[in-house]
Amino acid sequence: MEYADIIHRCFRCGYCKFTREYQDFNCPTYRKFWFETYSPGGRMWLLRAWLNGEVQSSKRMAEIFYSCVTCGNCVEHCALDFRDNLVDIFVAARGEMVEKGLVLPPVRDYLKNIRIHGNPYKEPQQERARWADGLGIEQYAGQEYLLYIGCVGSYDERGTKIARAVASVLKKTGLSAGILGNKEPCDGNEVRLLGESELFQEMARQNITMFKELGVKKIVTLSPHSYNAFKNEYRELDGNFEVLHYTEALNRLVEEGKVSFSGLNETVTYHDPCYLGRHNDVFDAPRNILRAIPGLALAEMSKIKKNALCCGGGGGNFFTDIIGSGEGAPGRDRIREALETGAKAVATACPQCAKMLEDAAKAEGVEDRIKVMDIAEIVEAAGMRTAAD
Ligand code: SF4
C-alpha cells in the first residue's frame, strides 16, 4: 500500500478527533459509535495491524473504513506532519478492499450502477436534463462557463429543486453559461472516494477529453463534490480548467455590485459543506452572499469553517449510508447545533448536505422549527435584482 511507510507514525494521541480548541469531538463516526476504531487514530492503528497481518479482513473492518465520511476534520487537527495524507490513507485502504473484493453491498451497488447506468440512481441518461424542463437554460455551445450539475442535482428529488434554483439564479444574473443536458457525465468524485481509483481515472479522462473537444475552459459547479473533482483531481490528469463553485461566481457579482436583493427578514445559520469549506477553503463566498441580503441575520453555529461538523453525507455515505441513522447520526447532531443559534433556516451550498440535513430535521421532529435551504433558494426568496430589473 502506497502509504505503508508512514502509517506507523501515528501514536494514537487522539487530537485528530477533536475541534481545533480540543473542546468537542468532531470526527462524525467517533461521535456516532464511540469506539476508538471509528476515530481517525483508531483507523490508523487498525490499518497498520491489517497490513502487518495481525488482524484478518472482515465485514466489520470494511464498515469501519467505509463509514469515514472523508470530512477532513482529522487532516486539520492531527498533531503530526503526515496529517495532509490522512484522508488519502483511508481512501487507499478502501482501494485495497476494492482490490481484494471486500467491499460492502451498498458500495458494490453504487459502483455497479455507475458502470452500467452512468449514475447511482439507475436512471436513463436521456432523462438527465429533465430537472431543467421549462427553465430555458441554454445548452453549452462555447459560452464562457460550462454549468455542471452532477448526479444529485440531476436525479435526486431534493437535488433537482436546488439545480433549478441555481440555474435560474445564474441565468438571471446574465452569466454566460450552458449545460451539457443529457450528455452530462458523472464527475466520479465519489467513485474515487469509495476506493475505485481505476474507474475514476477512466471516467475523468473521458470527461476531460469531452470538455476539451467542446472547448470548455471554465466550469461553474452546483455541487462542492464536482468542484473538488474538477479542481483537484482532474488537474493531475491534465484537466486544467478554471473551476468555480456557483457561490463564488455569484459572490463576485455581488461584490461588483451587479446583483442586489430586495431583502429577507429571517435569522439564518450556515452549514459549511466539507468539500467546499475544509477541502477547498471556500468559507466566505456563501457567507458574503447571505450578509448582502437586507434584513437577513446570520447566526453562526459554535462549530464553523475548519471546525464545522460534517452532515454525514461525505465520502460516498450519502449513497451507501454505512453510518446509518439514529440519535447520534452526524446530520442530527448538526441540526441540534443549528437550532441552538435560534435560526429559523439553515443555509447550505451542497445538494447532498441539504438532503442529509432535511432528513435529519425530520428525524428530530423539528422540520417545522427550522427549514433547510440552499443559498440559491435563499437568494430567490430574497428577491435578487440585476441591472435589467
Ligand atoms: S492521526 Fe495524528 S492526531 Fe490522530 S492519533 Fe494519529 S498522530 Fe494523533
Ligand code: SF4
Ligand atoms: S475524515 Fe472525518 S470521518 Fe474520516 S476519520 Fe477523519 S474526522 Fe473521522
